[in-house]
Amino acid sequence: MTTPARTPGAVPRQDTGTDPARSAAPVVSLRGASVRIGGRTLWSDVGLDVGAGQFVAILGPNGVGKSTLLKVLLGVLPPASGEVRVLGTAPGRAGQRVGYLPQRRSFDPSLRMRGLDIVRLGWDGDRWGLPLPWSAGRRDAGRRIAEVVELVGASGYAHRPIGRLSGGEQQRLLIAQALVRRPELLLLDEPLDSLDLPNQAAVAALVGRICREEGVTVMMVAHDVNPILSRLDRVVYLAEGGAVTGPPERVITAETLSRLYGTPIEVLRTSDGRLVVVGQPEAPARHTDRHTAGGRP
């Protein structure tokens, strides 16, 4: 990766993440994209290509616009400039070919809905009326729901009320919900947030398997890259109104991040292989309602 001298809001490089032998058209592509929200430019001139079946992490400090990037890909928020394509079409046009898991929801312990019902909402939650009990549509739904529950390893508890399951169990079922319509692109907003370390590792392994075995392209917003580091093909690192994109070993370096932030950044590797980024300035519009200031890489 080569990164030109940084100017505020500039993107150090245009990343062409697609392997030409694998796929002619990228699953996601951004060219000179920028986004404005509340009259403020969050990031600008972002370029990225994501190939089929790749696992991409979206990293950066609080409030930098990571979730907003997913909203742009979903077509909820139009880019202020540049071009954004998702599965060969404009964002928001690919329908059920895109699955989305929003930032963590919590379920009331008294909620009676079962895990299976939550997964079923991903199948028919947007349709008026339910298929008749004996219809072919219902059989197809039942088969697919069972399949995806099995895939995420939730068969043992999917019949229990969702509100009584652990955070990790709930998260697996929510991933199953996002997968039930067989999306080609899965957008996950901090699925590891508020999970303990073993559950982070288990959900990270699950997402890696979905990429490798199901061929689904995954873009995941993460606060800590470490649980997914060994599985990633690329990262998008947002900071200071710009982005660096590329393989993690080239992006998460002192040199690249110092250039992106415009200030000296250290990247340390611990004896167990974890990366620790030291010296990141605070994001200009940091919000701490959902996240604590500590615990960042």
Ligand SMILES: Nc1ncnc2c1ncn2[C@@H]1O[C@H](COP(=O)(O)OP(=O)(O)OP(=O)(O)O)[C@@H](O)[C@H]1O
């Ligand atoms: N609808 C909105 N109107 C105005 N400002 C918004 C809106 N949605 C988000 N923002 C602001 O845009 C900025 C980026 O928000 P976003 O949620 O994308 O950041 P993030 O990088 O995902 O943050 P975090 O890591 O804390 O989840 C924040 O300052 C946020 O307060």
